[in-house]
Amino acid sequence: xxxxxxxxxxxxxxxxxxxxxxxxxxxxxxxxxxxxxxxxxxxxxxxxxxxxxxxxxxxxxxxxxxxxxxxxxxxxxxxxxxxxxxxxxxxxxxxxxxxxxxxxxxxxxxxxxxxxxxxxxxxxxxxxxxxxxxxxxxxxxxxxxxxxxxxxxxxxxxxxxxxxxxxxxxxxxxxxxxxxxxxxxxxxxxxxxxxxxxxxxxxxxxxxxxxxxxxxxxxxxxxxxxxxxxxxxxxxxx
Numbered sequence: 001x002x003x004x005x006x007x008x009x010x011x012x013x014x015x016x017x018x019x020x021x022x023x024x025x026x027x028x029x030x031x032x033x034x035x036x037x038x039x040x041x042x043x044x045x046x047x048x049x050x051x052x053x054x055x056x057x058x059x060x061x062x063x064x065x066x067x068x069x070x071x072x073x074x075x076x077x078x079x080x081x082x083x084x085x086x087x088x089x090x091x092x093x094x095x096x097x098x099x100x101x102x103x104x105x106x107x108x109x110x111x112x113x114x115x116x117x118x119x120x121x122x123x124x125x126x127x128x129x130x131x132x133x134x135x136x137x138x139x140x141x142x143x144x145x146x147x148x149x150x151x152x153x154x155x156x157x158x159x160x161x162x163x164x165x166x167x168x169x170x171x172x173x174x175x176x177x178x179x180x181x182x183x184x185x186x187x188x189x190x191x192x193x194x195x196x197x198x199x200x201x202x203x204x205x206x207x208x209x210x211x212x213x214x215x216x217x218x219x220x221x222x223x224x225x226x227x228x229x230x231x232x233x234x235x236x237x238x
Contacts, residue, residue: 005229008047008123010150011038011159012143015053015084017217024060026087035091037223038128042097046227047123049153050130051146052088054080074138078105081142085132086111092128099128104136104145116152123153143201151208158210159226160197161217166234167194183235196236205236212236 013034020027042048057080058065065073082103089099100122102114111132112118122129134145143160150158167189170178186206189196196202196214205212215222215233225232 004041004044004046004227006046006156006227008153008155009049009157009159009227010146010153010155011048011050011161011223012146013050013052013088013161013217014163015055015057015080015142016059017056017161017163018052018084018087019056024056026056026084031087031091032095033220034217035088035095035097037217037221038092039095039097040221040224041227042126042128044224044227045126047126048128049119049123049149049155050085050088050128051134051142051149052081052084052130052132053142054078054084056080057083071138074134074140075105078133078136081134082107082111082132085130089128089130097128098126099130101130101132104131104133119153129153141198141201143197144204147197147201147204147208147210150210151204155210158205158212159223160212160214161223162214163216163218164214165216165219165222165232167196167214167236181234182231183237186236186238189236206238209238211238 018026020030054077058077085101089101092099101111103111104114119129131149134142146158166180168178168180172178213226213233213235215226
């Protein structure tokens with residue numbers, strides 16, 4: 001294909017993907033490589049929104065969070081996603097990409113609040129929109145935030161970027177005979193107990209008929225190949 005397969009997409013990045021080979025935090029070379037991939041896709045005219053997790057930062061404070069109230073820990077995680085979003089947006093700025101960070105919790109001195117019409121306007125203007133702070137509520141993961149924001153902005157697909165190049169029949173690290181699915185239905189993934197996304201996010205995508213593509217963000221050029229409709233990763237569909 002010479003034209004992108006999708007016009008508007010929601011990219012879900014795990015916080016852990018920013019660590020590279022580090023124990024926690026943000027690896028500069030890793031984030032710059034991701035931004036280069038994003039720039040390549042944006043240059044194709046694809047409207048791109050991003051939801052990013054906070055595991056790379058929260059991992060560093062997790063031992064001290066043991067025994068903490070779940071809601072408090074979740075709010076800490078949301079703030080970690082804001083930090084990641086700011087780092088990502090700044091790296092994009094240095095690469096000449098215009099990005100806007102919108103937070104689900106109010107910290108207007110730092111980033112603007114999430115307002116759906118404004119987010120849609122930014123996308124139509126060709127800006128990258130980074131959604132921070134998850135859904136703004138405890139007990140919901142950033143996977144659920146990706147499904148929610150993807151539905152709200154009318155994305156054609158949710159791209160779940162992980163360290164594994166798709167959905168496998170078993171854990172490929174533990175089972176050498178595990179095979180990668182090229183496509184799989186939501187119902188099949190649920191019945192086989194495949195860990196694609198958390199159950200709430202999964203159900204929301206299924207109900208909204210919003211397909212998910214699971215692929216490896218560590219493979220060079222993988223994001224562009226997914227956007228162009230190549231056989232990359234696993235497509236989860238109705």
